[in-house]
Amino acid sequence: MHEEPIDPFNGDPADPSAGLSDPAEEAELDPLSEVERQDVLEDLADLEIYQALLGPVGVRGLVIECEDCREPHYFDWDLLRGNLRHLLNSGRPRVHEPAYDPDPDHYVTWEYARGYADGVHDTLTETADDSDAESDAEQ
16 A cells, blocks of 8 residues: 555656656755754654643644745644654655645644643642642641
8 A cells, every 4th residue: 555646647758747856866865963853853742742732722733934935834733743753754844835724713833832831831830839838738
């Protein structure tokens, strides 16, 4: 079974894409450095936390400002996870296009998600510290 669709013009001399360069034949990109790999792994771990915290309140994914086209790109959780895994495995980002008519109210930035997660962490830590202090006072 193929992961990608079979090319219907494979071997056809009249292939309309025959003049285009084949990405597989283009110069190989340098593999990710250890620091870059670690950054992607950390992004994947963060993504899991953000989805667990924000998904239940209606956030569908993250919005990222594209450096190339200067437009926001909306990624649902699974698509972003797939893109990060692809980058990790291949060393190159996937070609992307802006989402079709996304509702911006359902997406947040990485910075917002990070701040939200930090706020939840701080609240839980303070609650645990308060509980510990109350337990010590009762004894």
